[in-house]
Amino acid sequence: MSKKLKIIVVTLVVVIITTIYFLIQTSGVYYKSYSPDGQYSRYASVNIYFYNAPFSKFSDQSGKVFVYDEIEKNIVGAAPVEMISSVEYSEWDETSLSARGGFSIELPRKINTNLIAKYQKSTPVLYDWSLFIQGITYQVHKKGNLITVKDKNDKIVLNDIKYIAQINNDSVQILNNNTEIMYVNKHLKPFTEAIITTPPFYGVCGNVTTYSLKIEETDDAFIVKKAVGFTSYTFDNYSTIYTIAKTKVKDISFLNAERELEYNGNFPALEYVIIDFGDSFGIFEEEYGVQYFDEVDATQLPIKVKRNGHYGYYNTTSIEYLELLPFEFNLAEFKNSNDRKGYVDRNGNEYY
Secondary structure, three states: OOHHHHHHHHHHHHHHHHHHHHHOOEEEEEEEEEOOOOOEEEEEEEEOOOOOHHHHHHOOOOEEEEEEEOOOOEEEEEEEEOOHHHHHHOEEOOOEEEOOOOOEEEOOOOOOHHHHHHHHHHOOOOOEEEEEEOOEEEEEEEEOOEEEEEOOOOOEEEEEEOEEEEOOOOOEEEEOOOOOEEEEOOOOOEEOOOOOOOOOOOOOOOOOEEEEEEEEEOOOEEEEEEEEEEOOOOOOOOEEEEEEEHHHOOEEEEOOOOOEEEEEOOOOOOOOEEEEOOOOEEEEEOOOEEEEEOEEEOOOOOOEEEEOOEEEEOOOOOOOEEEEOOOEOOEEEEEEOOOOEEEEEOOOOEEO
16 A cells, blocks of 8 residues: 555544544533432433434424433433433433433442332323434323324324334334234334344543452452542552352352453443352342342343242342243243233333
């Protein structure tokens, strides 16, 4: 390759990278509010370099929803939205900020269960919401257990379904009136398989908080230690968060099946410690301690657990199912103690 051609190629690469950088920029803080415990806030920012004419008549614009950590003083996650006002329809739970049929942003620390319960009781039940997919907006209305979806002309495009949620940029998952999973495209027309795409990552540029956890083995104990840094992965401030006698443990590791875990604020990771006691299992969390189970399957998320002959998904569902299949995107099939079959979503809601 000639020197001149190399210069041209390098210039093009720089131009492309610069263009992408500017295209994803946002500005402003709109609709800001706080989590029930005040440790997080949510807000929306508008896209600077995108065409917003389709929503101008609604005095709305496309942009991103951000979750800000008020304790660590950094952004912990972001998601694109086609109308920034949709942030007002997002809801807090113990582990995430999410919107029906839209985004879900995981939280690095849990919100207290009791505070969430009070928040949910004080929040009006939302029976109408919007579904945004590739520039198309649908209005979703739920009455009882059935859902109706209308287009911008108020024409019904889906009727008497039980569940609807976007699974990527190209497809939507629904449960029909017979409680069967179906997939539809952005026009809400059926096809046989969901279009599998990798969702875009919207990371935080610049300096981020870094985390390191490790399990140290001594002559008589396993010690779980944690350190927090800033940008650098060189840690010297480890503190002990859990200690367990070695004689009680057959094996112990993080979800990655290793005894070391490092991550940063751009790529949050679950800090669960899986403990094999030989005849039972435990899952340790820094905030809640150890919960005990007869079986734990941590090969995929959410973690599947078993206790007293019944199954559940850890921190997602109760442990009450005779059968519980893996999640197919947002839904997992189950059979309850009355031999009744249905589906449960990732928020623990059941559909029969």
